[in-house]
Amino acid sequence: xxxxxxxxxxxxxxxxxxxxxxxxxxxxxxxxxxxxxxxxxxxxxxxxxxxxxxxxxxxxxxxxxxxxxxxxxxxxxxxxxxxxxxxxxxxxxxxxxxxxxxxxxxxxxxxxxxxxxxxxxxxxxxxxxxxxxxxxxxxxxxxxxxxxxxxxxxxxxxxxxxxxxxxxxxxxxxxxxxxxxxxxxxxxxxxxxxxxxxxxxxxxxxxxxxxxxxxxxxxxxxxxxxxxxxxxxxxxxxxxxxxxxxxxxxxxxxxxxxxxxxxxxxxxxxxxxxxxxxxxxxxxx
Numbered sequence: 347x348x349x350x351x352x353x354x355x356x357x358x359x360x361x362x363x364x365x366x367x368x369x370x371x372x373x374x375x376x377x378x379x380x381x382x383x384x385x386x387x388x389x390x391x392x393x394x395x396x397x398x399x400x401x402x403x404x405x406x407x408x409x410x411x412x413x414x415x416x417x418x419x420x421x422x423x424x425x426x427x428x429x430x431x432x433x434x435x436x437x438x439x440x441x442x443x444x445x446x447x448x449x450x451x452x453x454x455x456x457x458x459x460x461x462x463x464x465x466x467x468x469x470x471x472x473x474x475x476x477x478x479x480x481x482x483x484x485x486x487x488x489x490x491x492x493x494x495x496x497x498x499x500x501x502x503x504x505x506x507x508x509x510x511x512x513x514x515x516x517x518x519x520x521x522x523x524x525x526x527x528x529x530x531x532x533x534x535x536x537x538x539x540x541x542x543x544x545x546x547x548x549x550x551x552x553x554x555x556x557x558x559x560x561x562x563x564x565x566x567x568x569x570x571x572x573x574x575x576x577x578x579x580x581x582x583x584x585x586x587x588x589x590x591x592x593x594x595x596x597x598x599x600x601x602x603x604x605x606x607x608x609x610x611x612x613x614x615x616x617x618x619x620x621x622x623x624x625x626x627x628x629x630x631x
């Protein structure tokens with residue numbers, strides 16, 4: 347199946363999923379937080395159905411970046427507000443969403459290709475794969491991202507203050523960091539088969555993930571008030587822990603299986619935080 351046809355199927359899947367979520371919101375009258383959560387879960391389930399039918403869980407991958415703008419739009423619509431804070435918030439979220447979605451579209455060859463992590467799960471889970479597929483690949487990331495989008499609920503009612511400005515700057519820097527690191531990796535893969543250790547990758551083994559973490563902490567700053575500090579801070583921390591203890595080890599174990607020289611790179615460069623590697627290189631060089 348060609349890439350164009352594959353992307354058309356993905357577009358149809360997301361159109362149906364989002365439309366179903368909108369209809370669910372329209373026909374129920376419950377607390378807005380639970381309303382958008384149920385719509386999010388329904389949309390996830392529909393994407394899972396497409397993933398199951400086409401035997402390709404990579405159909406879910408763009409969900410991470412496609413859905414948050416719609417969640418933000420929901421909160422803005424029910425608030426009926428129009429302010430500079432909402433404009434800044436939309437700029438941050440759309441900048442991040444478009445970049446991440448574009449990066450996925452550029453890197454996904456088509457329906458014949460499924461992310462190697464999902465293939466590993468198919469092989470290790472056996473007959474229980476569909477159980478882990480829905481809960482682990484689809485629902486778990488949906489819930490993590492939903493929690494990290496909770497600042498939308500509070501940010502739209504705030505006036506422009508220091509936390510909003512700080513949030514905008516951190517989000518912008520995070521996305522910019524992702525753009526640069528992804529482009530460096532893309533160019534490296536075009537001509538090399540080894541381990542990238544230049545540019546931002548000289549200071550962090552996963553600078554793209556570092557930028558992603560910055561973005562979610564930036565959103566936290568957007569929604570920060572005196573009453574919700576611990577409540578909101580827990581969510582980007584959960585996102586950080588997911589990267590450190592699930593996503594990154596998964597990737598690094600795969601790299602080590604084929605490129606044992608990566609072990610030396612691990613010893614020299616911080617797993618995530620470039621500040622650590624920068625200080626080490628300045629102190630010991």
